[in-house]
Amino acid sequence: MSELFTLTKAVAGYGPLTILHEVSFSIGEGERVCLIGRNGVGKSTTLKTIMGLTQWRSGAVHWRGQDVTRSGTVQRSCMGIGYVPQTRDVFPSLTVEENLVAGLRNQPRSEIERAYRWFPRLKERRGNGGSELSGGEQQMLSVARTLLGNPRLLLLDEPLEGLAPIICQELMEAFERLSAEEGVAILLVEQKVQEALSFAQRALILDHGALVHEGGAAELLHDSRLLDRYVSVTEVPVQVAG
Numbered sequence: 001m002s003e004l005f006t007l008t009k010a011v012a013g014y015g016p017l018t019i020l021h022e023v024s025f026s027i028g029e030g031e032r033v034c035l036i037g038r039n040g041v042g043k044s045t046t047l048k049t050i051m052g053l054t055q056w057r058s059g060a061v062h063w064r065g066q067d068v069t070r071s072g073t074v075q076r077s078c079m080g081i082g083y084v085p086q087t088r089d090v091f092p093s094l095t096v097e098e099n100l101v102a103g104l105r106n107q108p109r110s111e112i113e114r115a116y117r118w119f120p121r122l123k124e125r126r127g128n129g130g131s132e133l134s135g136g137e138q139q140m141l142s143v144a145r146t147l148l149g150n151p152r153l154l155l156l157d158e159p160l161e162g163l164a165p166i167i168c169q170e171l172m173e174a175f176e177r178l179s180a181e182e183g184v185a186i187l188l189v190e191q192k193v194q195e196a197l198s199f200a201q202r203a204l205i206l207d208h209g210a211l212v213h214e215g216g217a218a219e220l221l222h223d224s225r226l227l228d229r230y231v232s233v234t235e236v237p238v239q240v241a242g
């Protein structure tokens, strides 16, 4: 598997606050990796740092072997990094289709049909306003809009948060197809540890802003010692939105 993206000794944070301490890892072309850890350890900050959205202090970022440490967020997005934030950035007053059009850069409008192929449910709701969508549909829209940029690496920040199990399954299946059929590499941050480890080939564990484990996801799924130590495996039931 050839290397797509590498973070080397990344030190980053917000204003004067340093959150990540010398975080290093690579992601191969088409690889599925999950990043897990307890609340507040810096998982979202890692994704934001990859997108160039945090205060960078030291380290290096390479994309296909090229040093892109100094590239801004727009350049990183144009290179092929797609980011779906935890906030599901959907324009509530625009329809599904208008939200997708807003996500087009130089691509033809016909690309929207491609997004609908990933999430047929969005086609059925193309005329509905963003605010009329369920949580799951908003997440699909947020992912679909990011996919219009044809990313080679997709960063997903807790895409399953607050969603019903059936919707979680639908989303995870779409992510698996994306990886298998289009060879898109995926870095998944997720609190639903079982789902994340079942999806990923490799797992990274973050603790207090430092990487404390890197290894096969299938092995980690059965390593209760490591999971107990670094990851909260007890999932608190949340109010679900379909």
Ligand SMILES: Nc1ncnc2c1ncn2[C@@H]1O[C@H](COP(=O)(O)OP(=O)(O)OP(=O)(O)O)[C@@H](O)[C@H]1O
Pocket (backbone or CB within 6 Å): 014, 017, 019, 037, 038, 039, 040, 041, 042, 043, 044, 045, 046
């Ligand atoms: N914009 C910000 N400004 C200052 N501090 C921030 C900001 N965003 C996050 N932090 C702090 O950075 C630390 C790491 O937060 P981050 O959201 O990256 O953790 P996380 O592992 O993703 O947590 P969760 O699982 O709860 O989403 C926390 O202490 C948080 O309060």
